[in-house]
Amino acid sequence: MRDFASRVSIRDIARAAETSVSTVSRALNDHPDVSPETRERILRIAQAYGYERNMLAHSLISGRSGLISVIMPDIDYDYQLQFLRGMTHAAQRFGQELLLTVKDTGSETIEACQSMYRRGIADGVIIFSPPVEGAGALRQLQEAGFPVVSFHPPEPLEGLTSVEPMDYEGGVIAVQHLAALGHRRIGMVVEAPDRIAGYERLRGYRDALTQAGIPYDPDLVIAIPAKQPLIAGRASIRQWLEASVEFTAVFCFNDLVAYGVIEELASHGIGVPERVSVVGFDDIPASEYFGRGGLTTVKQPITQIGELALETLLLLCDGKSQPGQRVQVPVELVVRGTTCVAPAATR
Amino acid sequence: MRDFASRVSIRDIARAAETSVSTVSRALNDHPDVSPETRERILRIAQAYGYERNMLAHSLISGRSGLISVIMPDIDYDYQLQFLRGMTHAAQRFGQELLLTVKDTGSETIEACQSMYRRGIADGVIIFSPPVEGAGALRQLQEAGFPVVSFHPPEPLEGLTSVEPMDYEGGVIAVQHLAALGHRRIGMVVEAPDRIAGYERLRGYRDALTQAGIPYDPDLVIAIPAKQPLIAGRASIRQWLEASVEFTAVFCFNDLVAYGVIEELASHGIGVPERVSVVGFDDIPASEYFGRGGLTTVKQPITQIGELALETLLLLCDGKSQPGQRVQVPVELVVRGTTCVAPAATR
DNA sequence: CATAAGATTGGAAACGTTACCGGTTACCTT
DNA sequence: AAGGTAACCGGTAACGTTTCCAATCTTATG
Numbered sequence: 099m100r101d102f103a104s105r106v107s108i109r110d111i112a113r114a115a116e117t118s119v120s121t122v123s124r125a126l127n128d129h130p131d132v133s134p135e136t137r138e139r140i141l142r143i144a145q146a147y148g149y150e151r152n153m154l155a156h157s158l159i160s161g162r163s164g165l166i167s168v169i170m171p172d173i174d175y176d177y178q179l180q181f182l183r184g185m186t187h188a189a190q191r192f193g194q195e196l197l198l199t200v201k202d203t204g205s206e207t208i209e210a211c212q213s214m215y216r217r218g219i220a221d222g223v224i225i226f227s228p229p230v231e232g233a234g235a236l237r238q239l240q241e242a243g244f245p246v247v248s249f250h251p252p253e254p255l256e257g258l259t260s261v262e263p264m265d266y267e268g269g270v271i272a273v274q275h276l277a278a279l280g281h282r283r284i285g286m287v288v289e290a291p292d293r294i295a296g297y298e299r300l301r302g303y304r305d306a307l308t309q310a311g312i313p314y315d316p317d318l319v320i321a322i323p324a325k326q327p328l329i330a331g332r333a334s335i336r337q338w339l340e341a342s343v344e345f346t347a348v349f350c351f352n353d354l355v356a357y358g359v360i361e362e363l364a365s366h367g368i369g370v371p372e373r374v375s376v377v378g379f380d381d382i383p384a385s386e387y388f389g390r391g392g393l394t395t396v397k398q399p400i401t402q403i404g405e406l407a408l409e410t411l412l413l414l415c416d417g418k419s420q421p422g423q424r425v426q427v428p429v430e431l432v433v434r435g436t437t438c439v440a441p442a443a444t445r
Numbered sequence: 446m447r448d449f450a451s452r453v454s455i456r457d458i459a460r461a462a463e464t465s466v467s468t469v470s471r472a473l474n475d476h477p478d479v480s481p482e483t484r485e486r487i488l489r490i491a492q493a494y495g496y497e498r499n500m501l502a503h504s505l506i507s508g509r510s511g512l513i514s515v516i517m518p519d520i521d522y523d524y525q526l527q528f529l530r531g532m533t534h535a536a537q538r539f540g541q542e543l544l545l546t547v548k549d550t551g552s553e554t555i556e557a558c559q560s561m562y563r564r565g566i567a568d569g570v571i572i573f574s575p576p577v578e579g580a581g582a583l584r585q586l587q588e589a590g591f592p593v594v595s596f597h598p599p600e601p602l603e604g605l606t607s608v609e610p611m612d613y614e615g616g617v618i619a620v621q622h623l624a625a626l627g628h629r630r631i632g633m634v635v636e637a638p639d640r641i642a643g644y645e646r647l648r649g650y651r652d653a654l655t656q657a658g659i660p661y662d663p664d665l666v667i668a669i670p671a672k673q674p675l676i677a678g679r680a681s682i683r684q685w686l687e688a689s690v691e692f693t694a695v696f697c698f699n700d701l702v703a704y705g706v707i708e709e710l711a712s713h714g715i716g717v718p719e720r721v722s723v724v725g726f727d728d729i730p731a732s733e734y735f736g737r738g739g740l741t742t743v744k745q746p747i748t749q750i751g752e753l754a755l756e757t758l759l760l761l762c763d764g765k766s767q768p769g770q771r772v773q774v775p776v777e778l779v780v781r782g783t784t785c786v787a788p789a790a791t792r
Numbered sequence: 793c794a795t796a797a798g799a800t801t802g803g804a805a806a807c808g809t810t811a812c813c814g815g816t817t818a819c820c821t822t
Numbered sequence: 823a824a825g826g827t828a829a830c831c832g833g834t835a836a837c838g839t840t841t842c843c844a845a846t847c848t849t850a851t852g
Contacts, residue, residue, distance in 0.1 A: 117802085124840090131801080136800080154837085158838085176730075200533035357734060384731040454809090465831070479830070505839090506811085
């Protein structure tokens with residue numbers, strides 16, 4: 099018996115089994131053209147030697163690496179983690195390896211996708227929140243036969259395979275909840291309304307307002323950049339307060355924005371939820387333990403979405419599905435401690 | 446100009462530049478044996494074609510894949526995320542790719558390490574919290590020339606390269622803080638005291654008690670399993686209450702345990718910090734936003750630790766450092782809202 | 793007994809790259 | 823003018839696999 103932890107090639111096995119590399123290869127790959135005895139002997143020896151096939155050589159010839167590339171702008175938010183977790187679970191289930199790449203800017207993430215294809219490292223790419231300008235490049239990759247799945251895809255996503263939460267419905271149920279509590283002055287702090295997530299949530303917000311008979315007031319909508327949501331959330335509240343905009347509820351683009359909003363309100367002595375109700379989006383784990391009995395928020399099954407993204411990509415890799423599909427995942431409202439009936443005077 | 450997103454080989458470049466593959470390879474690798482004109486021509490064409498070298502073929506011949514394998518039990522805790530983030534940052538800085546593998550059990554993580562080596566996929570492995578039984582296998586890998594860096598290494602870690610927080614010092618400063626506030630009945634909820642992190646934190650706890658002239662009471666130490674820290678934290682408090690053990694402070698193995706402890710105390714109407722002070726460990730991001738003005742905890746610079754782990758591994762891969770080093774990272778106390786002076790009657 | 797068919801095997805090419813070695817050219821020295 | 827040297831280049835082998843093809847051996851069939 100050899101050293102347990104050493105690198106063994108198919109050649110070593112062939113030598114030990116007194117046969118050729120071709121036969122060993124066939125035996126290991128369940129090819130029928132091997133006699134039962136030879137196969138048994140080879141498998142036994144391979145086992146004893148701790149042989150595992152060299153993935154590089156195998157990939158080189160098979161044209162598939164068994165690696166899935168996951169490309170993200172950063173993992174600065176628990177949301178991304180949960181998405182990633184879902185993918186790791188699915189990867190484990192399917193025996194796939196995950197290649198994790200983090201890039202600072204959107205354009206770098208697109209370049210990373212192209213690079214994955216050109217260097218032949220990965221069989222496909224899952225890209226998190228690709229920038230709008232990257233849509234063309236992604237489409238080209240897809241047309242070249244390289245599977246790409248976008249999460250939070252860019253607009254227009256025509257032709258791209260994507261996985262998304264039901265953003266529009268999320269906006270609707272958040273506002274419906276607030277309206278049902280008697281709120282009439284409902285603000286929204288929205289990130290990147292030119293991108294699909296922001297655009298759709300905003301659309302849901304507006305439609306739900308209309309449906310509740312509440313006029314839409316553009317002063318109550320603030321667009322913020324994607325970076326540093328906590329700070330942006332705080333700044334939004336300051337902006338409203340300085341402009342003396344009246345509001346009794348805020349629907350936030352995500353939970354971190356909501357944290358910032360609540361912090362800023364608290365620092366002005368404005369109680370949540372007594373004076374202002376706040377709804378988040380995503381339901382990251384921390385929101386359950388958030389003060390005031392937790393954050394009311396629109397929950398995405400983000401871990402399952404991660405699994406779904408990987409499954410979608412694997413289907414594409416295996417040619418079992420056609421590119422261009424748009425997978426949409428339902429969301430649900432989780433009512434916790436940051437929303438309550440509107441102050442009587444405002445109703 | 447060719448299709449922007451297509452797979453180009455060195456052969457295509459050679460054909461287009463009307464030269465041989467050898468020359469192209471030399472030109473691309475800054476080998477001196479190429480005339481400036483030829484080199485310039487080749488580089489221009491390669492650029493125009495969007496050539497990037499096929500990583501599989503390159504790795505096969507060079508024996509290095511440029512991939513670093515990161516193996517974790519699960520990423521169910523923000524702590525792991527921050528560690529991972531640190532590695533992604535460092536990877537980006539060094540132009541390395543990260544291969545992320547998540548396995549359910551400790552033994553599977555060890556097998557995954559061996560597999561990385563045998564399949565030749567990765568140049569080295571960073572393993573998160575390897576099980577005690579795996580130490581031998583990791584040592585073997587290291588001896589075979591395959592670099593391994595353990596974070597939260599197993600005991601005994603003799604010969605293994607490791608990166609660790611200063612657990613002992615963390616235990617000391619946590620208890621010093623509580624003792625300085627007048628606490629005399631300080632409990633500890635410790636995870637896996639047979640592993641290095643738990644063992645050292647417990648040792649710090651005991652030494653700090655002695656130093657403060659407080660007798661050690663084994664009834665005040667509860668060992669909990671590693672899974673489901675929230676539930677285990679709650680159960681620990683129930684156990685003490687049922688046994689009528691007296692305590693005014695709890696030092697918890699990590700922040701999640703602390704959350705559970707505080708929740709359970711609250712459910713019995715025991716105020717934190719008025720009646721019981723609680724200290725956590727790690728300082729995950731949520732602890733800053735935790736109710737009661739945040740959780741008092743021992744902060745690890747976990748993101749930097751991740752970067753450090755990757756840098757340590759890369760040095761090993763490049764043969765610029767010898768295996769077997771033990772890198773220890775300082776920790777610090779962050780005082781927030783869950784600790785205050787002990788109730789007068791108990792002092 | 794001869795031939796066909798089938799089972800099993802080994803040799804060689806290929807995947808895309810790099811490294812080594814030998815060959816060609818041009819220029820310089822004596 | 824002969825020889826030496828440096829610069830540059832192309833062919834080929836190798837990395838560890840898989841795949842194709844040809845070769846051998848066995849067995850069945852006429």
